[in-house]
Amino acid sequence: MDILSLAKSVGSRVEAPLTDLRTVTKVLGNPHMPLLLALSKGFVEPVYRAAFLASAASSGVLHALAVRPCDLESLAERLRIADEDRPRLKEWLDMGIRLGDLTKREGCYKLRSLPAKALAQPGNDAIAAALEEVLRFHVPALLNAPRMLREGRRFSLDDQDGLVIARSTRVVQPLVEEAIARTLDRDAPVRLLEVGCGSGAYVRYAAELNPRLSALAVDLQQDVADSAAANMAEWGLTDRVETRQADLRTLDAQPQFDLVTLHNNIYYFPEAERVDALRRAHDLLAPGGRLLLTTSCKGGNIGLEALNLWFTYADFGGPLPQADELVDQLRQAGFDDVEATRIVPGEQFHAFTGTSKRVAYA
Numbered sequence: 292m293d294i295l296s297l298a299k300s301v302g303s304r305v306e307a308p309l310t311d312l313r314t315v316t317k318v319l320g321n322p323h324m325p326l327l328l329a330l331s332k333g334f335v336e337p338v339y340r341a342a343f344l345a346s347a348a349s350s351g352v353l354h355a356l357a358v359r360p361c362d363l364e365s366l367a368e369r370l371r372i373a374d375e376d377r378p379r380l381k382e383w384l385d386m387g388i389r390l391g392d393l394t395k396r397e398g399c400y401k402l403r404s405l406p407a408k409a410l411a412q413p414g415n416d417a418i419a420a421a422l423e424e425v426l427r428f429h430v431p432a433l434l435n436a437p438r439m440l441r442e443g444r445r446f447s448l449d450d451q452d453g454l455v456i457a458r459s460t461r462v463v464q465p466l467v468e469e470a471i472a473r474t475l476d477r478d479a480p481v482r483l484l485e486v487g488c489g490s491g492a493y494v495r496y497a498a499e500l501n502p503r504l505s506a507l508a509v510d511l512q513q514d515v516a517d518s519a520a521a522n523m524a525e526w527g528l529t530d531r532v533e534t535r536q537a538d539l540r541t542l543d544a545q546p547q548f549d550l551v552t553l554h555n556n557i558y559y560f561p562e563a564e565r566v567d568a569l570r571r572a573h574d575l576l577a578p579g580g581r582l583l584l585t586t587s588c589k590g591g592n593i594g595l596e597a598l599n600l601w602f603t604y605a606d607f608g609g610p611l612p613q614a615d616e617l618v619d620q621l622r623q624a625g626f627d628d629v630e631a632t633r634i635v636p637g638e639q640f641h642a643f644t645g646t647s648k649r650v651a652y653a
């Protein structure tokens with residue numbers, strides 16, 4: 292029995308008849324005991340629970356149990372777990388029971404807690420992915436920061452999971468969609484370039500708002516671009532949207548776009564390279580074309596501060612931008628009429644717009 296469990300079991304027995312008064316008095320008299328009990332309840336269990344729920348969501352267990360209760364064998368089959376590992380799967384599922392998120396009746400596991408039931412809903416996929424992002428990326432940044440500095444280590448793009456991030460960034464979908472709705476010309480034909488398209492959801496939204504819009508959607512990460520291309524096919528958009536892997540900095544395209552969009556990725560560029568990256572976006576615009584860039588800025592909620600921490604420790608990106616600095620960088624990159632707007636008053640999520648300086652000559 293570990294010390295936390297011992298502390299908890301003794302803590303829960305104080306009202307029961309005491310069989311070994313001396314031992315219990317000694318354990319309870321331990322000056323560390325209140326701290327251990329407080330840590331166990333306040334910190335340790337919530338972390339275990341968050342990890343269990345994130346894993347149960349990403350593995351498909353929550354979704355399977357939302358459809359119907361399942362026994363160990365059918366869950367093992369669904370997760371393609373080898374026979375000899377089924378007892379280990381059982382230990383993990385039983386941990387879910389112990390944490391209060393699952394229950395078991397007549398040999399079948401069922402969802403029990405409200406968070407487990409909510410995260411099982413397909414409409415909450417972005418939140419499930421965000422929980423996974425917190426545990427897999429934010430927690431290691433907090434945990435390892437001093438050691439990384441001592442050892443001169445940085446996070447690389449490979450330390451991240453582009454497919455999880457493409458899902459988790461959709462927690463800000465209503466804000467990005469509002470920015471698109473405010474910017475997009477809905478009547479004239481529009482040629483859109485979306486840089487760092489992730490799932491492709493915002494190209495789809497723009498295409499819905501303007502039936503005459505066509506687009507090139509690119510993403511730096513091959514697996515993300517492949518998944519966006521599959522989404523475009525599923526959404527019936529392949530005749531209007533070309534989707535491929537490409538890096539904005541080396542993208543081979545003519546200055547033909549009426550609108551270039553960058554959503555939630557300016558911090559993938561180091562601060563010193565942002566003006567060049569934005570100039571590249573500017574140079575891909577047709578004369579009079581517009582840029583729409585949406586991003587969370589510094590000074591937001593604690594989750595955004597953790598995201599900022601991760602990118603500060605990355606070897607390829609940089610901190611979240613300060614809104615006024617990004618406005619300056621957009622001007623340096625050649626944009627006119629630069630504006631920064633908070634989509635929701637008081638929130639640090641901003642939309643930045645600018646217009647290409649170049650004019651069309653007849």
Ligand SMILES: C[S@@+](CC[C@H](N)C(=O)[O-])C[C@H]1O[C@@H](n2cnc3c(N)ncnc32)[C@H](O)[C@@H]1O
Pocket residue numbers: 453456457460461486487488489490509510511512515537538539540553554555556559560
């Ligand atoms: C946080 S995700 C956002 C995805 C999507 N825009 C959204 O808001 O849901 C950032 C994406 O930008 C892509 N990206 C970063 N730097 C890029 C670059 N230089 N060129 C193209 N894509 C880039 C990343 O690969 C990643 O998929």
